[in-house]
Amino acid sequence: MGTLNFSDQHGVRNLHFGTHFIQGAMRLDDPIALEFEYIQQMMLWTLFSESPSNIVQLGLGAGALTKFCHYHYPNAHTSAIELEQAVIDLCHAEFLLPLNNPQLSVVAGDAWAFVNDAANASACDVMQIDLYDAQAQRPTLSSSDFYLACARCLTANGIMVVNIFCDREEHSQHIAAIEHAFSATAWLPEVHDSNIVVIAFKRAPSIDFEQLYLRAKDIEQQLKLPANAWVDGLMQWMQGPC
Numbered sequence: 087m088g089t090l091n092f093s094d095q096h097g098v099r100n101l102h103f104g105t106h107f108i109q110g111a112m113r114l115d116d117p118i119a120l121e122f123e124y125i126q127q128m129m130l131w132t133l134f135s136e137s138p139s140n141i142v143q144l145g146l147g148a149g150a151l152t153k154f155c156h157y158h159y160p161n162a163h164t165s166a167i168e169l170e171q172a173v174i175d176l177c178h179a180e181f182l183l184p185l186n187n188p189q190l191s192v193v194a195g196d197a198w199a200f201v202n203d204a205a206n207a208s209a210c211d212v213m214q215i216d217l218y219d220a221q222a223q224r225p226t227l228s229s230s231d232f233y234l235a236c237a238r239c240l241t242a243n244g245i246m247v248v249n250i251f252c253d254r255e256e257h258s259q260h261i262a263a264i265e266h267a268f269s270a271t272a273w274l275p276e277v278h279d280s281n282i283v284v285i286a287f288k289r290a291p292s293i294d295f296e297q298l299y300l301r302a303k304d305i306e307q308q309l310k311l312p313a314n315a316w317v318d319g320l321m322q323w324m325q326g327p328c
Contacts, residue, residue, distance in 0.1 A: 090176050099181065101148040103173075109218065110148025110181070117182045118157050119310070120150055124249055126311050127274055127283040129154070131212050131245040133301050133316060134291055138162050138211035142239070144197040144227075145217040146173055149183035156190045158309055162211075165191040167200045197227055201235035210239045215248045228260050233267035237288055244288040251281045260284075274319035295321060 089104040094114070098121060101110040111121040120126045128151055131138075139162055141155045146168035156164040168174050171194040177183035184190055197217055200206060213236055217226045228250075236246055246268070250260045261284060265271045270290035276282050295317065302313035 090170075090172055092176070092180055099148075101176070101181065110146075110150055112148055112150060112181050118153055120154055123277045123312075124251075124281040124283055125150055127277070127316065128214050128216065128247050128249060129305075129309065129311055130274065130283060130285050130316050131214075131247050132305050132309065132311075133298055133313060134285075134287075135212060135243075135245055136301075140210050140241075141165070141212045142167070142210045142214070144200065144213065144215045145169075146177060146183075146192065147216055148181045149177040149192075150181075151214055151216070152190075152192060153181075153183060156184065160189060163189055163191070165193070167193060167195045167197050169196055170194065198232065198235075201232065201239050206239045208239070208241055211241050211244055213240060213244070213246045215246065218251065228263060230263045230266045233264050233286075237267045237286075240288045242289055246286045246288075248284045248286070249281060250284055251278075257282060272320055272323050274316060275322060293320075 091102050091104065093100050093102065097114050099112045099114055100108045103109050113119050113121050120129070138159065141159065141162050141164045143152050143166040146152060146166045149166070152164060152166045155162070174192055174194060178185065183192065186192060215236070240246065248264065250257060261271065261273065264284055264286050268286035268288065270287040271284060273282050273284040298317045298320070299314065302317050305311055305313035
């Protein structure tokens with residue numbers, strides 16, 4: 087990883103890992119809000135799970151998802167696993183990440199070790215994965231073995247959401263690895279130049295789009311997220327390949 091730094095532009099603070107790539111962002115006048123569309127889409131799981139007990143983030147970035155979940159799900163335990171302690175320190179100092187408390191745990195650790203630790207088996211209701219290095223060319227962990235280990239960490243009705251950013255021709259390889267490990271998988275239309283967000287279910291859900299649109303309305307009111315568009319995206323996914 088290069089030297090950590092951040093830049094402020096147009097009211098938004100951006101995190102960099104020593105390159106021009108943006109690894110996360112925070113709107114200065116609304117630090118809990120999720121700035122980028124693909125980060126908002128990482129909350130896709132809220133269509134299917136209203137009150138998780140244990141939310142895990144692999145890869146902290148600027149701490150946006152971790153802050154958002156900790157704020158909006160105060161009865162859940164939210165945790166984040168980040169390889170670099172320096173990223174955690176910068177998020178505390180410049181991105182308003184709260185200090186650890188009984189409902190929040192942000193620790194320096196290896197995501198591969200976390201998902202393969204027997205102590206984490208069947209423990210997570212929701213797992214959000216956004217693992218990239220300074221060059222941000224492709225996910226740093228994306229094998230079938232990795233996703234099988236993620237599935238083992240989930241409860242029986244657990245959900246995993248993954249941000250996949252890579253060359254378009256590689257999307258299918260990453261999706262195939264996820265499909266190998268989970269009972270059901272779907273993804274939203276591409277955003278932000280080759281970003282797609284994939285949702286995977288430990289147990290295949292029964293999907294009623296009328297109910298999803300009703301749930302989306304609640305999410306838009308409660309969380310201020312464009313959930314109706316997510317349901318539209320799932321409808322589009324059902325009609326043909328991404």
